[in-house]
Amino acid sequence: xxxxxxxxxxxxxxFMAAYxxxxxxxxxxxxxxxxxxxxxxPDSVKEELLRVLQRELNFSEDESSFFISRxxxxxxxxxxxxxxxxxxxxxxxxxxxxxxxxxxxxxxxLSADNHFAKRIDVNKLIEExx
Amino acid sequence: xxxxxxPEDLHRELVNLKLELGDKNTAGLIKKLYxxxxxxxxxxxxxxxxxxxxxxxxxxxxxxxxxxxxxEEIADEWLEKGSC
Numbered sequence: 001x002x003x004x005x006x007x008x009x010x011x012x013x014x015f016m017a018a019y020x021x022x023x024x025x026x027x028x029x030x031x032x033x034x035x036x037x038x039x040x041x042p043d044s045v046k047e048e049l050l051r052v053l054q055r056e057l058n059f060s061e062d063e064s065s066f067f068i069s070r071x072x073x074x075x076x077x078x079x080x081x082x083x084x085x086x087x088x089x090x091x092x093x094x095x096x097x098x099x100x101x102x103x104x105x106x107x108x109x110l111s112a113d114n115h116f117a118k119r120i121d122v123n124k125l126i127e128e129x130x
Numbered sequence: 131x132x133x134x135x136x137p138e139d140l141h142r143e144l145v146n147l148k149l150e151l152g153d154k155n156t157a158g159l160i161k162k163l164y165x166x167x168x169x170x171x172x173x174x175x176x177x178x179x180x181x182x183x184x185x186x187x188x189x190x191x192x193x194x195x196x197x198x199x200x201x202e203e204i205a206d207e208w209l210e211k212g213s214c
Binding site: 011012015017018019021026029030033034035044047048051052053055056057058059063066067070071072078085092093094095096097 | 161165168169171172173174175176178179180182183185186188190193194196197198200201202203204205206208209
């Protein structure tokens with residue numbers, strides 16, 4: 001990884017970036033596209049994106065693959081983070097994969113949800129990477 | 131370092147662009163072009179997302195709320211009760 005900054009990115013941040021590429025979430029995605037930060041997410045986030053796009057926004061399979069392929073995210077498979085699920089502290093079961101990946105990789109979380117203990121301050125991160 | 135072969139006219143264009151953009155070397159220029167390409171790819175996805183959201187008649191807030199429900203559904207399917 002050559003000391004490159006790493007973070008786990010949550011679904012809401014990815015949607016926010018797509019909705020407003022000029023906003024803070026969009027800036028984070030730009031930094032990832034410029035190679036300034038490596039973003040990771042569990043495969044459950046990818047599945048969530050796919051189901052939301054297809055069910056709620058009527059994306060075809062091709063369109064959702066197109067969308068997902070344009071996200072600068074390294075997808076982490078369940079086998080990699082499964083052992084860390086039981087070490088997570090977050091209350092909601094649905095948030096555990098995100099925290100488990102952050103524990104597995106030893107990095108913070110970028111999320112709009114404030115219940116993650118290892119949540120990264122987005123403003124500070126933007127300042128740091130600008 | 132690796133070497134790639136490119137046609138002479140493209141080489142000339144890259145050197146001119148490098149001078150125009152003030153890059154120290156061609157590798158830096160190519161890196162910059164690659165980053166811009168990646169940003170453009172993401173913007174294309176963003177355009178599609180906003181178009182589809184508008185067509186759906188849902189607000190962005192409603193979409194995030196639906197996403198939350200779907201996340202719970204995936205957790206129920208993927209995570210065994212005993213593992214949490």
